[in-house]
Amino acid sequence: MTQDIARTEKQLGAILRRARKQAGLTQSDLGKRMHLRQGTVSRLEGGAPAIQLRTLMETLAALDLELVIRPRSKASAADIESVF
Amino acid sequence: MTQDIARTEKQLGAILRRARKQAGLTQSDLGKRMHLRQGTVSRLEGGAPAIQLRTLMETLAALDLELVIRPRSKASAADIESVF
DNA sequence: ACAAAATATACGCGATAAAGTATATTCTTA
DNA sequence: TAAGAATATACTTTATCGCGTATATTTTGT
Numbered sequence: 361m362t363q364d365i366a367r368t369e370k371q372l373g374a375i376l377r378r379a380r381k382q383a384g385l386t387q388s389d390l391g392k393r394m395h396l397r398q399g400t401v402s403r404l405e406g407g408a409p410a411i412q413l414r415t416l417m418e419t420l421a422a423l424d425l426e427l428v429i430r431p432r433s434k435a436s437a438a439d440i441e442s443v444f
Numbered sequence: 445m446t447q448d449i450a451r452t453e454k455q456l457g458a459i460l461r462r463a464r465k466q467a468g469l470t471q472s473d474l475g476k477r478m479h480l481r482q483g484t485v486s487r488l489e490g491g492a493p494a495i496q497l498r499t500l501m502e503t504l505a506a507l508d509l510e511l512v513i514r515p516r517s518k519a520s521a522a523d524i525e526s527v528f
Numbered sequence: 529a530c531a532a533a534a535t536a537t538a539c540g541c542g543a544t545a546a547a548g549t550a551t552a553t554t555c556t557t558a
Numbered sequence: 559t560a561a562g563a564a565t566a567t568a569c570t571t572t573a574t575c576g577c578g579t580a581t582a583t584t585t586t587g588t
Contacts, residue, residue, distance in 0.1 A: 366511040367504070369497055375513050386564060400546060402566055409498035412545065412575085413453055416497055420451075420513070427450040428512035429459050429504070470534060484576060486536055494574060496545085 365433070370407030372416075377405040379423045393422040449517070454491030456500075461489040463507045477506040 366372035380390050380401075387401040396415060404411050404419060420427060450456035464474050464485075471485040480499060488495050488503060504511060 363512050363514045366513060367501070369501055372497075372501075372511065372513070379513070387566095388564080395547090397547065397549095398565075399567075403545090406566080408545095409496070409501070410544065410575085411497040412493070413456075413495040413497060413500055414493035415546080417451075417453055417456075417493070424516050425513050426516045427456065428447050428514060429450060429456070429463070429509050430447045430512060432508050432510045471536095472534080479577095481577065481579095482535075483537075487576095490536080492575095494545085496575065499576080 363428075367432075368407070369409045369411070373405045373407035376419060376423070376425075379425060380405070383423060390419070390422055394418040447512075451516075452491070453493045453495070457489045457491035460503060460507070460509075463509060464489070467507060474503070474506055478502040 364371075364375040364378075366375055380387070386398075387405070388398040390396075391398050391401050396418065400411075400415065401419070404415060417427075448455075448459040448462075450459055464471070470482075471489070472482045474480070475482050475485050480502065484495075484499065485503070488499060501511075
């Protein structure tokens with residue numbers, strides 16, 4: 361699964377956490393790459409809604425990820441939380 | 445063209461602006477859909493980096509868009525998107 | 529060219545992010 | 559099960575959000 365859909369902050373956080381772990385990084389490691397506190401990374405991954413956009417974009421860059429914006433796919437169930 | 449890559453806040457803003465116009469909405473129209481002021485929509489579309497994540501997610505929902513997070517495309521042979 | 533509509537900015541205000549620093553709590557794993 | 563590591567929380571300070579409201583500056587249509 362190289363593509364993950366995020367419609368909520370929580371989904372987005374879960375995706376980022378998985379990507380970070382896959383890269384073998386701790387929150388502190390990742391934070392050091394972009395001047396973010398470990399605690400800030402924790403909030404982002406936890407799905408805090410009031411995180412700043414800059415923080416998200418920096419994190420994506422640090423994890424070598426990119427954002428794709430597209431019309432909502434209809435096929436998928438609206439229910440989410442299906443994190444294994 | 446149904447998929448737009450955003451690696452910076454400015455790119456993201458431009459994509460949202462295009463989607464809004466395509467939906468035939470003004471910034472005020474869009475703002476009313478989610479309790480955001482016209483001025484806030486303006487900043488988001490302008491690429492302000494300190495916009496809050498919640499604001500982005502609400503805007504995506506109001507425009508019936510979704511976010512996809514994926515590894516950065518290499519732009520070489522692996523770039524499947526540029527078939528057009 | 530002009531009026532109307534749309535968008536960009538601005539100010540005060542309450543709320544809150546993120547820094548800096550520290551500690552508590554929850555995993556790991558030897 | 560007891561470290562040790564990783565993650566979640568907390569407090570103060572500084573900066574900025576988004577609101578409400580208003581206005582300035584484009585952009586659009588006739």
